[in-house]
C-alpha cells in the first residue's frame with residue numbers, strides 16, 4: 476500500500492474515529508490501508524498516490540452514470556451559483572416529487588430527506604403512527620440505515636464487524652423489532668399468525684445488497700404483500716439501494732409488488748445527499764404539517780442535491796439505459812464465474828440490473844445463513860489481488876457491487892482478465 480494513503484490514514488485516525496466517517500471504509504474486514512481518493516471520472520477513480528482503479532463500488536450505488544458525469548456536474552454548478560440552501564421551498568423539489576410519483580405508481584406523495592437512513596427511520600415512524608402499533612418485522616442481514624429500531628441483526632458494516640446488533644440501542648426499543656430469515660415464507664406466516672394484530676410494518680430490501688447481494692424468491696415477496704394486506708400492516712420496500720438501479724420502475728416494478736411505502740436514496744441524489752420516502756396518500760397525509768407524525772430537516776430538499784438527482788434521473792430515462800446496464804453487469808458476473816471455473820476456484824456470481832454479488836461458494840446464497848457459508852478469507856485474498864491490479868471492489872464480503880453506465884465493455888473485459896490471472900495463480 477502506498478506511502479501517501481498510509482500517511483493520510485494515520486493523520487485521519489487522530490481526529491476521526493477509526494480514520495473514517497463510515498465504518499466499512501476502514502478496510503477492517505479485508506485488512507490493510509484504505510485508499511484515499513482524489514478524483515473520479517467515468518468508470519475510474521484515482522487514489523492519493525496517483526493509482527487509477529476501475530470502480531465497482533460507485534460510492535455504494537449512487538453513481539449509476541459513473542464519476543463526475545458532465546451533465547450532472549453542470550446541473551450542480553448551475554444550482555450552486557443560485558444559492559446553496561434556503562431552508563424554504565424551491566421549485567426543483569416539486570419537479571423531483573412529480574417525477575418520482577410518475578415513475579413509481581405506488582407513490583402518491585413523497586417527502587425528501589438527506590439520506591437513506593433518514594428515509595427508513597421516518598418511514599418506520601410513519602407506519603407506527605398510521606397503524607397505532609409498535610412491532611416491526613425486519614430480516615436478518617438486511618440493513619436499513621443506522622436508526623435504533625433497525626440496527627437489530629443488521630447487515631452491511633454490522634456484518635463486516637461480526638456484531639449484527641449495535642451498542643447504544645435501548646433494549647426497550649429493540650424488543651419491538653422481530654427479526655426473521657430472508658426468503659423464509661413459513662416463518663413470515665408464523666410471525667403474522669402469532670403477532671399479526673401488533674405488527675405496524677414489514678421493512679425489506681426487495682433485493683438485499685447489504686449482506687452481499689441476495690435475490691428474493693417471488694413467493695417470499697408475494698407472501699409478504701398478502702400478509703401485510705390481510706393484517707393491516709404497512710409494507711415498506713427499502714429501495715435505497717435498488718431504486719432506479721435494478722430498473723426504471725425499481726425492484727417493485729421488477730417483481731410486480733406494490734408496497735405501501737417506499738424509501739429511496741443513492742441514485743435519486745446522483746452522488747449528492749438525497750433520500751426520500753413516499754407511498755399511499757392516506758399514510759403520507761399523517762406526516763407533519765398535515766398530520767401528527769413529526770419529521771423535519773434543515774437541508775431536506777436541498778436545491779444543489781436535488782439538481783444532481785434530477786439530472787441523473789433525466790439521463791437514466793433514456794430508452795435502453797437499464798437494458799444496457801443489466802447486460803454489462805451480467806457480462807461481468809458471467810466472465811468472473813467462467814474464469815473461476817476454468818481454474819477450479821469455488822466461486823459464483825449473480826446480478827440484478829446494475830448491482831451484483833460475488834460469492835466464494837458454489838451457488839449464490841438465498842439467506843443470511845448461506846451468506847455466512849461463503850469463504851471470507853478467499854474473498855479477502857481476491858479483493859487485495861484485484862485492488863493491486865487496479866480494480867476496486869467493496870472492501871467487505873458482505874456488500875453488493877455496482878456497475879455504471881460509464882463502464883465500457885473493454886472495462887469489463889479488463890476486470891475479467893485481471894481476475895482470470897488471479898484465479899490461475901490461486
Ligand code: HOZ
Nearest residue numbers: 497498499500535631685
Ligand atoms: N453502509 C454502506 C454500504 N452498504 C457503506 C456506506 C459508506 O461507507 O459510504
